[in-house]
Amino acid sequence: MDSSSDLQAHMIPATPHLSAQTNAILVDDSSASMQVDQTENSVVARDGMQNGGTELVIYNSKRLQDDLQMIGLKIKQHEDHIKLLKSQSLKLGDSILDLQVNLGKYHSAKVDNEDHSNHQNEEETTGxxxxxxxSAAGVLCQLKTRHCTQASHLTFTKDVLGIVASLGQLEDENLSSLLSEYLGVDTMxxxxxxxxxxxxxxxxxxxxxxxIKSSGLHGLGASIGRAIDGRFLVICLENLRPFAGEFVVDDPQRRLDLWKPRLPTGECPPGFLGYAVNMIxxxxxxxxxxxxxxxxLRETLFYNLFYRLQVYRTRADMLLALPLISDGAISLDGGIIRSSGVFSLGSR
Structure with a gap:
């Protein structure tokens, strides 16, 4: 019993000691676990914040890109509207020019108040x-006006349309005189x-x-006492290359739809009134x-005579537009450019 009691006495105090160590170990394990958990939570939280920040940056970036794209589309829409308005403005300007040509509104300051009752007419031209x-033109004209019966029996005259000067009229006598001078007497x-x-x-x-002076037009001239003296020009329509473009829409005079000269701004040069071929x-x-x-006749005869001859209000306007003139120009105050680099100076 004693020995057993001693043994128990020795064993009893040892139990609390072991329990304390065990508790200490448990406490230590718990503390370590808490530290590990806190570290893991901290890492998770930090990773979550980083991921959330990246997503926010990506979202904001995409939003800005969408906004920029929307602004770009609006700018393009405005640019398209501006282009459309400019195009409509140019078309209106062209329409105004065409109407001015149709109405004969191409008078210079000197002829604005001119009495149009004195305009050249067909009878005056014939005279x-x-x-x-x-001249051959004089002989032919006399045959048709004073010997019309004789002329009607001449088979070759059926394909004679007439004289250049009598095949077109202009509303403005000043412009008519200028174009006659431009062409010259032989061509007229x-x-x-x-x-x-x-x-x-x-x-x-x-x-x-x-x-053979006894045949053809020479024979006719001799028969009426008007021998033809010198050379004369004859224009054959079927051998002319006609204008290949379009005509002005709904224009009873079938004026040619020619491109207007344009400044870098897209506008017509100041003082430009139109093309001579369309003013006839x-x-x-x-x-x-x-x-x-x-x-x-417009797309054959007159297109080949005038081609793209431009008409301006003044010499100053014409000279300012010189880089845009390739086939000649005239101005209502008497200026003439016959072709690129060829000028007619002096007074008429």
Missing amino acids: QILQHEK LAIVCKTFECVKALETYDKEGHI NIDSKNLFCATASGHG
Whole structure:
């Protein structure tokens, strides 16, 4: 018993000691666990904050990109609207120019108050042609006006349309005079034929190449006491290359739809009034079928005579637009540019 009691006595105090160590170990393990948990939570929280911050940056960046894209689309819409308005403005300007041409509003300061009752008419033109008595145009004109019965029996005259000066009229006498000067007397008195057969019939030759004075237009001149003196021009419509573009829409005069000269701003140069070829009034019978192929006088005869001759209000306007002039120009105060680099100076 004693030994057993001693043994128990020795064993009893040892139990609390072991329990304390165990508790200490447990406490230490718990503390370590808490530290590990806190570290893990801290890492998780830090990672969460980093991930959340990155997502926020990405979201804001995408939002800014969307905003920029939307602003870009609005800017493009405004630019498109500006282009559309400019295009409409240019079209309106072109329409105004075309209407001015149609109405004959191309007067200079000197002729604004001119009495239009004195304008050149067909009878006056015929009278002026007849003054050139020994010209081919004078002979032909006299045949048609004073010997119309004789002329009607001449087969080759059926394809003669007339004289250049009589085939078109202008509302403005000043402009008419300027264009006549630009073309020159020989061209103004040129005979216009539909076919080359007609051209050949006007003048014939012997085997040595001399003109047979008793035939053709020379024979007719001799028969009425008006021998033709010197050379004369004949224009054959079927041999001319016609204008290949479009016509002004709904224009009864079938004016040619020509590109207007443009400054870098897109506007027409100041003082530009239009093209000479479109300022001529043509009678209805010659507007459509002057040739067998169905072309009218404007796109054949007058286009080849004037091509893209520009008309300006003043010399100053014309000279300022010089870089835009490639095929000649005239101004209502008497300026003439015959072609690029060729100027007519002096007074008429």
